[in-house]
Amino acid sequence: MVPVRVENLTIAYHQKPVLQEVSFEAPQGKLIGIVGPNGAGKSTLIKGILGLIPIASGEVRIYEEIYKKQRKKVGYVPQRGTVDWDFPTNALDVVLMGRYGHIGWFKRPNKKDQDFAKACLQKVGMLEFANRQISELSGGQQQRVFLARALAQEADVYFMDEPFVGVDAATEKAIIAxxxxxxxxxxxxxVVHHDLQTVEEYFDWVLLLNMRKIAFGPTKSTFTIENLQKAYGGRLTFLQDQLILGK
Structure with a gap:
C-alpha cells in the first residue's frame, strides 16, 4: 500500500487558492524533501494532509484510508515557531504526549511508556534534560524534544515542517542521522526544507512545489536546474551559482 496518496488537493484561504490540484504518491521507506519558494504552500500541504486546515477539494489517503482512521500511523513535527514554548511542562512530558495514541488520552502513562519516552530522548541526545522546562531549552534542544515526541508515536509516516530552521550544526547533524x-x-x-544546497545530500526523493506540483520523483532526476527554474522563476538566479558550486 502507498504510505501517502494525495489526489488533486486544492486548498484556499478566503477563497484564494494556495494549493491547486496537487497530486503525488509517496513511496515506502524514503526521505522526501518538499521544496519551493516562500509562499509556495509547503506547510499548507502538510497541514491539509493532516486535517489541520480544511481542503477545498481533492483526497488524501494514508495507507489507502482517510487520515482520521490512520492517526496512530502518522507522526508530525510542526514548525518550531508555531509552538507555545511557555506552556508549563518539561521535556519528558512533551515526549510522553506522543504515547497517547497508544494508551489513550484518559489513561496515565505507565513505567513502560516512561521508559520508552526516555529512550526516545536518549536517541536525540536530550535525556539529561528530561525534567527541564521546555521554555528553558535552546531552539535546537526544543527541536530535538519534538523529534523525540514524534519517535514516541512509533509512526510509519512522519511529516516534519522545516526541522532544520534555527538549529545549530550539531542538531542538524543529529536530525539527519x-x-x-x-x-x-x-x-x-x-520534510519541508528550505536549503537547496543540502537537498541532494539529504533526500532520496523531492517534491518541487509552487502552488502547484512542479515535479516529483527521485532527487537525482528531479532536482534539476530546469525544474528549479520552473519552481522559483527569477528568484532562482541568485541561487544558481551556489547550487553549481555545491555539486
Whole structure:
C-alpha cells in the first residue's frame, strides 16, 4: 500500500487558492524533501494532509484510508515557531504526549511508556534534560524534544515542517542521522526544507512545489536546474551559482 496518496488537493484561504490540484504518491521507506519558494504552500500541504486546515477539494489517503482512521500511523513535527514554548511542562512530558495514541488520552502513562519516552530522548541526545522546562531549552534542544515526541508515536509516516530552521550544526547533524535511521526502519518521511544546497545530500526523493506540483520523483532526476527554474522563476538566479558550486 502507498504510505501517502494525495489526489488533486486544492486548498484556499478566503477563497484564494494556495494549493491547486496537487497530486503525488509517496513511496515506502524514503526521505522526501518538499521544496519551493516562500509562499509556495509547503506547510499548507502538510497541514491539509493532516486535517489541520480544511481542503477545498481533492483526497488524501494514508495507507489507502482517510487520515482520521490512520492517526496512530502518522507522526508530525510542526514548525518550531508555531509552538507555545511557555506552556508549563518539561521535556519528558512533551515526549510522553506522543504515547497517547497508544494508551489513550484518559489513561496515565505507565513505567513502560516512561521508559520508552526516555529512550526516545536518549536517541536525540536530550535525556539529561528530561525534567527541564521546555521554555528553558535552546531552539535546537526544543527541536530535538519534538523529534523525540514524534519517535514516541512509533509512526510509519512522519511529516516534519522545516526541522532544520534555527538549529545549530550539531542538531542538524543529529536530525539527519535520525531521519536516515527512520528510513532504514522502512518509515516514510516527508520534510519541508528550505536549503537547496543540502537537498541532494539529504533526500532520496523531492517534491518541487509552487502552488502547484512542479515535479516529483527521485532527487537525482528531479532536482534539476530546469525544474528549479520552473519552481522559483527569477528568484532562482541568485541561487544558481551556489547550487553549481555545491555539486
Amino acid at each position: 535520525l531521519l536516515n535511521e527512520l528510513k532504514e526502519m522502512g518509515k516514510t518521511v516527508l
